[in-house]
Amino acid sequence: MSRTATALRLGLREYARTPVLLALFAFLPVYFVAVFASVAPSTLVPVHLPGGGTVTRATADAVVVLVAPIVTALVVGITGLFVLRATADADSRLVIAGYDVRSVVLARFGVLAVVALVETVVTVAVALAFVSPDHLGGFALGILLAGATYGAVGVAVGVVLDRLSGVYVMLFGPTLDVFLFQNPMTGSTSDVAALLPGHYASELVVAGAFAGDLPVESLGWGLVYLLGVGVVAGWAFVRSARPA
Amino acid sequence: MTATASRLRTAVLASTRAFARDPFHLTILLVLPPAVVVGYGEAMAAFPQLPGLSAPPRALGRISGATFAAAFLAGLVGLFQVISASRADARLGLAGFPRTHLLAGRFVTVTLVALVGASVSLASVWYDTVPERPALALAALALAGLTYGALGVLVGALLPRELEGSLVLVFVADIDAAMATGIVGELDGIAWVFPLSHVHALVETAVLGGDLAVGDVVGAVGYALALTAAATLAYARLTRGAAA
């Protein structure tokens, strides 16, 4: 455990020494949410709640709730794509020197988890300037779940694809998934929607914002989904780490 | 062949080969546009006729997907070309290779990617919706690619780190593409803020028919030219005597 803690502490210190990246982590959620909130009209639209039921809200409110999980999905997903690749060679030397592979992998996932948490806090803070979620905890959990799940997806994609191809996937994936397939302004969702990484996170966010309760089933399935993607990402990373 | 033409040819070939030698890049170029076009079409098919939507949602989804794919394919190539080669370009510049030729090499590669991306995107739309004016549709999609190609070069020259540059380009593109769909609302008076808004309108007109708005032509071409000029300046600043 001490080795994991050391690797995590030093891994975070590396990130703390990238001021431009930290500035982007702080600025991008504000920019993203604020632009959508400013452009969207205040006309009323029906918002479809998970599990049935509809409420009517201002389009601007619905759009802020829609885009909040996209922020964490994009930022943490793309960071996940880069986080393991960026230190792969040095990590390899560290493991050859005697570091336990699980400690290194856990530390890298720990860095990603911290990025997801920070992005969630910033995104929720800026969203609160425009909307008042009925259940703040559920709203924040959904945003965190979107980031964590896409972070793991990013890690897995990074094992298979190079950075250029990976960024394509990690842009179009979350955008298609969360912005279009999980969009609560449409009543009839595609069958594919329930299979996508952003599904349960979006349900949590919409329910937290507009239904006033915490859909425990969505949270449970979301965590199961996250666990599954996390296991696949960890397996893919460790497998890619075997001697060539 | 004059010395200038020879150098230009060398720069273009070197730049294009570096991109094309990775089979993943070519695969992405051929696979991503159909996936995005179909994905956008299917996802938006479930939408009601929202106030900002200027056409049937499914057709609009395909057009938006095609515009987004053509634009971002070239944009990311522009970004990675500049970041990965800036130091070598600076060294070549000091060795006597005119930087204008090096930049031309980058832009020609971006243009080729834009043309291929536009062609594949248009073919993906054509599969379901026969364009009213195919040549105009191809030109408009290629213009979307050139606009984002220049934006990618600009971001890469101002922020020459892959993770940070990717995050900026992804967020700009995502907002831009989302706004262009019209899901968020109409962009009366502020369309000029978003690089894809005019060119998206051109693609829509070319595919679905209707009168070509001069404002959209001027806006789309103007955006491409302005970004190309800005990218040229930023690239010249990046490669100025920075061989170390």
Added chain:
Amino acid sequence: MPNMLGQRASDPSIRPDDLAGDVLLRGDGLEKTYGSSLPFTRSVEVLTGASLELRRGEIVGIVGENGSGKSTLLKLLVGALDPDAGEITRGGSIGWCPQETLLYDRLTVRETFELFGEAYGMDAGAVAEARDELAERLDFERFLDYRVDHLSGGNRQKVNLGVSLLHDPDVLLLDEPYTGFDWDTYQTFWSLTEELTADGTSIGIISHLVNEHERFDRLYELRDGKLELAPRDGGETA
């Protein structure tokens, strides 16, 4: 990332029975081909049956043309790559100084030693003692709180070498370790190797410099994927 699951090169508990006497590292019939599962790409046969032994207290040079497979051989010996065929037997802890430094750019030198000290299983006191001694010998004391990416090429290489020596390994494998060293550090490096071999450390060095060849107890040449003992001093076999 290679060998994340492989045998730990630094594990001092390894002492296989089939290593006779004073042999600390043996590679036998090593083969390696770099291939690709992608179409339209070529395979490159690098090693076709390379064998060598490193004994306690000796210093062995490995020479060969550019691209002959020297770095690949070293990666096989430390466990960074798996051989396609052949066997590697290690009889002690290994220190590896790769050609590319493979360090974390945004960590300071002090933090780098802390991290690798953990990897070697050393306690904080032992790490500090060994680090300070190496920093003094190799003259990078004043850079301990510099970030690795802020170091000059020569100082980065000193840190690279220092990391491989931190745990006082039984076998030291060095891939052109003095690239970028100034003359004083270069001289210090060779004094250090003499002290290490006197204490029983076995050292393998990939070298390009002909004037160094007399420093080696044995000199191997890697040619056509195989190692041969190279002649020295006008044809005499070392």
